Amino acid sequence: MTDKPKLFGTNGIRGIPGKDYTLEFIIEISQAIGTFFKKGPILVGYDGRNSSPTLAKAVVSGLLSVGLDVYEAGLVPTPALQFAVRTLNYNGGVMVTASHNPPQYNGVKVMGADGVEVSRQQETQIENIYYTRRFKEADWKTVGEAYSETKAIQTYIQGISKQIDADAIKRRSFKIVVDTGNGAQGVAAPYLLEELGCKVISLNGQVDGDFPGRGAEPTPETLKDLGEAVKATGADLGVGYDGDGDRSVFCDEKGVVHWGDRTGALLTDHILSKNPGGKVVTTVSTSSVIDYVAEKHGSKVLRTKVGSVDVSRAMIEKKAVFGLEENGGCCYAPHISTRDGAMTTALMLSFLAKQRRPLSKLLTSLPSYYQRKEKVECPPDKVRTAMKTLESKATGRVERTDGLKIWSGKKSWILIRPSGTEPVIRVFGEAESKAELAKLFDKYLPVLKKVC
Ligand code: MG
Numbered sequence: 001m002t003d004k005p006k007l008f009g010t011n012g013i014r015g016i017p018g019k020d021y022t023l024e025f026i027i028e029i030s031q032a033i034g035t036f037f038k039k040g041p042i043l044v045g046y047d048g049r050n051s052s053p054t055l056a057k058a059v060v061s062g063l064l065s066v067g068l069d070v071y072e073a074g075l076v077p078t079p080a081l082q083f084a085v086r087t088l089n090y091n092g093g094v095m096v097t098a099s100h101n102p103p104q105y106n107g108v109k110v111m112g113a114d115g116v117e118v119s120r121q122q123e124t125q126i127e128n129i130y131y132t133r134r135f136k137e138a139d140w141k142t143v144g145e146a147y148s149e150t151k152a153i154q155t156y157i158q159g160i161s162k163q164i165d166a167d168a169i170k171r172r173s174f175k176i177v178v179d180t181g182n183g184a185q186g187v188a189a190p191y192l193l194e195e196l197g198c199k200v201i202s203l204n205g206q207v208d209g210d211f212p213g214r215g216a217e218p219t220p221e222t223l224k225d226l227g228e229a230v231k232a233t234g235a236d237l238g239v240g241y242d243g244d245g246d247r248s249v250f251c252d253e254k255g256v257v258h259w260g261d262r263t264g265a266l267l268t269d270h271i272l273s274k275n276p277g278g279k280v281v282t283t284v285s286t287s288s289v290i291d292y293v294a295e296k297h298g299s300k301v302l303r304t305k306v307g308s309v310d311v312s313r314a315m316i317e318k319k320a321v322f323g324l325e326e327n328g329g330c331c332y333a334p335h336i337s338t339r340d341g342a343m344t345t346a347l348m349l350s351f352l353a354k355q356r357r358p359l360s361k362l363l364t365s366l367p368s369y370y371q372r373k374e375k376v377e378c379p380p381d382k383v384r385t386a387m388k389t390l391e392s393k394a395t396g397r398v399e400r401t402d403g404l405k406i407w408s409g410k411k412s413w414i415l416i417r418p419s420g421t422e423p424v425i426r427v428f429g430e431a432e433s434k435a436e437l438a439k440l441f442d443k444y445l446p447v448l449k450k451v452c
Pocket residue numbers: 099100242243244245246247
């Protein structure tokens with residue numbers, strides 16, 4: 001099937017409905033998904049996007065038409081659907097979502113019986129079924145039946161509560177500002193936090209497919225209001241989620257919003273203190289601060305390609321306890337090896353409950369590295385030459401897990417990686433000193449710009 005375009009991107013099938021794909025396509029890809037699963041029941045859920053209920057109906061139709069029974073969970077965060085698939089014994093799940101993308105986008109994610117996104121190989125199998133139209137056939141007697149699943153959110157909240165010392169958190173009566181960004185965590189996270197005895201102040205709490213508050217992506221730039229609200233209310237912590245609630249970005253008590261590699265390093269420390277020697281999985285682009293923390297506990301950090309599916313699948317294969325990305329996606333294996341914004345928040349509270357110092361102080365205990373991000377526009381036909389040229393100029397250790405990661409000494413590196421979604425090559429570097437970082441960029445960036 002190499003001549004046919006790939007349908008699955010970094011994280012499921014995505015695009016603008018009505019422009020990039022038709023409703024018919026969603027029905028047919030769902031027939032392919034149903035044929036791949038062979039048997040039901042399958043759990044279907046959706047995020048708060050305007051097109052989600054319509055697309056979910058098409059998914060349900062496609063699955064029923066190939067003879068599988070379907071349960072509809074309605075509006076749920078992606079991690080709630082994933083946890084419910086595994087815990088309530090479904091044979092698979094389909095989530096209608098475009099995660100943090102702008103409001104006009106939507107798509108589907110496919111989960112196996114373990115609740116984790118299907119592997120890259122399984123995505124190709126589904127694509128092959130779709131392109132060869134080898135759909136399982138069901139006649140009027142064998143079409144599936146549709147039911148509703150009303151326990152997904154309750155099951156999810158209870159599952160998270162079981163993983164932490166809820167009493168220790170309750171004793172601290174934390175005040176927390178929660179910015180669900182009009183996204184799907186609005187139906188779960190605030191309720192979990194109230195159960196944990198927190199005083200919850202909600203921002204952009206109403207689920208709204210236009211994401212009018214601050215858009216669907218949580219970053220230090222989009223979470224400025226969260227920082228202000230934390231300062232104004234004297235809260236202990238702030239947290240912002242993405243549109244489907246699997247990523248969480250934290251804000252300290254001073255109103256400063258931090259990227260996920262630094263807060264993730266504190267969580268790594270917390271989790272490894274209870275699981276010494278446990279394995280941690282992250283991507284090639286995450287800061288070396290994770291390695292610094294893991295070394296303290298005699299643990300190994302395994303690195304994958306950029307993409308949460310790669311992190312989750314590597315966690316399962318290597319029996320890792322924790323997985324993380326710098327964008328705020330964290331996976332805690334004792335709960336489920338997929339990204340989960342609410343589980344991560346509960347872990348952060350669990351960590352803070354054991355500390356006497358506030359989050360801003362705890363973050364200063366980590367080593368600081370200088371980082372720089374660039375992107376260079378590069379037409380698809382020049383990408384190969386660009387990467388080959390860079391490789392020929394590379395001095396020092398080179399890793400090829402995803403693009404080229406070129407090391408200079410033990411702690412400085414530059415990662416040059418073609419984007420999976422745009423005609424650009426991403427360049428990301430980290431070093432212990434400003435001068436060392438500049439040296440890396442001065443050496444490789446002009447080479448790249450010249451070829452592209
Ligand atoms: Mg997401």
